[in-house]
Amino acid sequence: MHISRLQLALTLTAALGLYPGLGRADFLDTVKSVAEKPEVQNAAKQVGNKAVEASKGAAGKSITGKLEKEINTRLLDEARKNQCSFKSDSDALEPGCDGKAKKLAGTILDAKKKLAGAGITAFKFEVSGHTDTRGNAAHNKELSARRAAVMVKQLVAQGVPAGDIISVGMGAEQPLVKPDDTPAKQAKNRRYELRVRL
Numbered sequence: 118m119h120i121s122r123l124q125l126a127l128t129l130t131a132a133l134g135l136y137p138g139l140g141r142a143d144f145l146d147t148v149k150s151v152a153e154k155p156e157v158q159n160a161a162k163q164v165g166n167k168a169v170e171a172s173k174g175a176a177g178k179s180i181t182g183k184l185e186k187e188i189n190t191r192l193l194d195e196a197r198k199n200q201c202s203f204k205s206d207s208d209a210l211e212p213g214c215d216g217k218a219k220k221l222a223g224t225i226l227d228a229k230k231k232l233a234g235a236g237i238t239a240f241k242f243e244v245s246g247h248t249d250t251r252g253n254a255a256h257n258k259e260l261s262a263r264r265a266a267v268m269v270k271q272l273v274a275q276g277v278p279a280g281d282i283i284s285v286g287m288g289a290e291q292p293l294v295k296p297d298d299t300p301a302k303q304a305k306n307r308r309y310e311l312r313v314r315l
Contacts, residue, residue, distance in 0.1 A: 222275030262286025
């Protein structure tokens with residue numbers, strides 16, 4: 118927007134009653150002539166558009182945050198119900214994982230549809246592996262990463278696109294139960310979790 122300093126000064130002084138030679142009618146004519154200029158109208162439209170986009174952006178973030186929370190609650194719940202077991206100190210799966218992986222893959226694909234329906238395309242599903250607190254921390258982290266990677270392979274085999282999913286090893290950094298000083302508590306901390314990252 119380009120308004121000359123003289124036009125702005127005249128408009129302001131008239132509005133403030135500081136320029137006695139410019140009466141009310143002259144003031145209104147000056148304002149009208151300035152307002153009718155294409156550059157002023159374009160600038161007003163741009164300001165209005167920015168305000169609309171800002172409110173859309175804030176609403177969009179709110180909706181996105183709500184959807185992310187809803188999807189992550191479902192993914193975490195399904196992962197807790199469908200935990201595949203691994204052989205001790207290994208990333209080799211115990212028998213009986215196929216049905217659980219199929220359910221998890223279905224949940225991920227449903228979540229992907231919801232995200233697409235909301236116009237969200239920048240996301241990754243994440244499988245995080247977790248261990249109990251026994252043993253060497255570095256070894257636990259590496260083991261949890263290998264187990265999470267095995268689960269990603271299982272989910273991809275069940276139809277989840279490989280580009281949509283990643284794995285990460287957390288070791289014993291995020292225990293569900295503290296202290297995990299009994300076999301039952303340790304078993305709760307040995308797990309994988311599933312979430313979406315937007």
